[in-house]
Amino acid sequence: QVQPVESGGGLVQAGGSLRLSCAASGRTFINYAMGWFRQAPGKEREFVAAISGSDGSTSYADSVKGRFTISRDNAENTVYLQMNSLKPEDTAVYYCAVRAASRISAAAINYAYWGQGTQVTVSS
Numbered sequence: 001q002v003q004p005v006e007s008g009g010g011l012v013q014a015g016g017s018l019r020l021s022c023a024a025s026g027r028t029f030i031n032y033a034m035g036w037f038r039q040a041p042g043k044e045r046e047f048v049a050a051i052s053g054s055d056g057s058t059s060y061a062d063s064v065k066g067r068f069t070i071s072r073d074n075a076e077n078t079v080y081l082q083m084n085s086l087k088p089e090d091t092a093v094y095y096c097a098v099r100a101a102s103r104i105s106a107a108a109i110n111y112a113y114w115g116q117g118t119q120v121t122v123s124s
Contacts, residue, residue, distance in 0.1 A: 002026040002113040004034075004096040009118030012086055016122070020081040022096030022115060029053065033099040034072060034079040037108055038092035038120075045108055048094070049081060053102035061106075064090075086122045093117040 008020040022034070035050035049060045049070040058070050069082040079096065097111035105111070 002098060004098055004113055004115035006094065006096045006115045006118040009094060009120045011121045011123065014086060014088055014122055014124050016086050017082070017084045018086065018120060020083065020094055020096075020118060020120075022079045022081075024077050024079075024096075024098055024113075028074075029077055029098055030074045031102050033102055033104050034070075035097045035099065035105070035111060036070060036079075036081045037095045037097060037111075038090075039095070039117075040089075040092040043092075045095070047106040047108070050099075050104045050106065051079060052104050053099075057104060059104045059106060083120070086120075088122045088124045090120060091122050092120060094120050 004024045032053040036048040039045040051058050051070045067085045072079045095117045096115040098113040100112045
């Protein structure tokens with residue numbers, strides 16, 4: 001059974017930084033795309049960033065471009081989300097997801113495995 005586990009969330013002031021990690025156990029994800037999504041209270045889950053399982057290409061939501069960076073360490077089966085210049089509107093539960101395919105997708109329905117989420121709170 002595949003199980004992504006997120007860590008690194010917390011409380012930070014606006015303008016600060018956090019680094020989220022997602023360690024995926026159960027099998028090797030070297031060829032699988034991995035993504036980050038987030039869900040704020042009362043809102044739909046939304047795409048944040050994704051990284052390809054083949055060539056390392058990345059994709060970002062417009063709201064985080066230039067501030068967030070997704071990366072992966074295949075040897076450690078881990079994906080990271082470096083979040084800089086955080087804003088109060090970034091407050092949400094952040095979820096790591098694994099897609100059983102190498103190509104990037106921004107659609108949550110295309111991801112088969114999900115973590116439990118980690119809370120990120122940005123104070124103004």
